[in-house]
Amino acid sequence: MEEKTYSGFVAIVGKPNVGKSTLLNNLLGVKVAPISPRPQTTRKRLRGILTEGRRQIVFVDTPGLHKPMDALGEFMDQEVYEALSDVNAVVWVVDLRHPPTPEDELVAKALKPLVGKVPILLVGNKLDAAKYPEEAMKAYHELLPEAEPRMLSALDERQVAQLKADLLALMPEGSFFYPEDYAKSDQTFGEWVAEILREEAMKRLWHEVPYAIATKVEEVAERENGVLYIKALLYVERPSQKAIVIGEGGRKIKEIGQATRKQLEALLGKKVYLDLEVKVYPDWRKDPEALRELGYRSSVG
Known part of the structure; x- marks a missing residue:
């Protein structure tokens, strides 16, 4: 039985x-x-x-x-x-x-x-x-x-x-919703990486760019040498915010990238090459279509 x-x-x-x-x-x-x-x-x-x-x-x-x-x-x-x-x-x-x-x-x-x-x-x-x-x-x-x-x-x-x-x-009696050996979350790998990147950006840019940052992973590929290549984008709403995220001489974006890479390598147990780019997406927080495009589900708007 x-x-x-x-x-x-x-x-x-x-x-x-x-x-x-x-x-x-x-x-x-x-x-x-x-x-x-x-x-x-x-x-x-x-x-x-x-x-x-x-x-x-x-x-x-x-x-x-x-x-x-x-x-x-x-x-x-x-x-x-x-x-x-x-x-x-x-x-x-x-x-x-x-x-x-x-x-x-x-x-x-x-x-x-x-x-x-x-x-x-x-x-x-x-x-x-x-x-x-x-x-x-x-x-x-x-x-x-x-x-x-x-x-x-x-x-x-x-x-x-x-x-x-x-x-x-x-919990009531009932069948499992996910297999026993299923991963701990139903986020995709890209969504998970994007959230960690945004977390690290938020820690460092709270006063300058509080909630105008969105993140998205464009590409994930395992290189022949075993290094995991990740291409990710950080979106802001204005050119002035882009300059803040990049920082003088690229110092701020480098700091964000290093902290994100450190977290990912600790969690994944492998070397990571993180390729970051900052783009301007005007007023994305106010635009339901932009929210959909950046992964905030189709139920918006």
């Missing part, structure tokens, strides 16, 4: 920069979502796939919910609402270092329709750095009293392992 299997979808939601991607990466034990100290690093839903024994979770990591300012912002919020449309559980991540903001209230409002339908875990993150975690947690819990509260640090392996065990136990 065949053993029963259990599987389902879990959405990870929260306002920007509360540690959603860090939590997802540590739940999976591998880097899938981009991590940067800047808000809105995650722009697209990412599926992380966790299979342990007879249980499987497909995690959906979402962009931070916020008031949209342009077509990109509208796309990002649409991604959140679509992620919530068919899940078996929700992990709502909040930052215990600070009290709730209007953006947290926006998340709570988005989750209200799910109350009584699926489990909602209110996860207070950054416990290790919070001065008054209990008081903050109480304030967040008041926004959605039906949620099950817990506090942790997404960097604490033991605490993350307990959350993982609890989520696996919540």
Whole structure:
């Protein structure tokens, strides 16, 4: 007799920069979502796939919910609402270092329709750095009293392992959505590389070019000497931004390239040759067609 299997979808939601991607990466034990100290690093839903024994979770990591300012912002919020449309559980991540903001209230409002339908875990993150975690947690819990509260640090392996065990136990009986030996994410290799490149660019260009950078991988090829050749583009909206990304004497783009290559080589275990080019794509964030072209799904506009 065949053993029963259990599987389902879990959405990870929260306002920007509360540690959603860090939590997802540590739940999976591998880097899938981009991590940067800047808000809105995650722009697209990412599926992380966790299979342990007879249980499987497909995690959906979402962009931070916020008031949209342009077509990109509208796309990002649409991604959140679509992620919530068919899940078996929700992990709502909040930052215990600070009290709730209007953006947290926006998340709570988005989750209200799910109350009584699926489990909602209110996860207070950054416990290790919070001065008054209990008081903050109480304030967040008041926004959605039906949620099950817990506090942790997404960097604490033991605490993350307990959350993982609890989520696996919540999965309903059903066939696996992905084969057991499937990769940890359903991103393509090119999308994964582009996100790591954008993460490194965001770290270094936050003040000058906050969200005007998009990245796209044009070519991947393994050379005869075993080196992985990757051609990637960084798009900005104005010529002045292109000059900033390149930097004086090409120093900034070289720094971004070296940091990206270092990450890729550590994660892939092989030498990487990264060929970067900066291009101007006027007002791409406001143009639904440009968003489609740059990989922000056809649902935009």
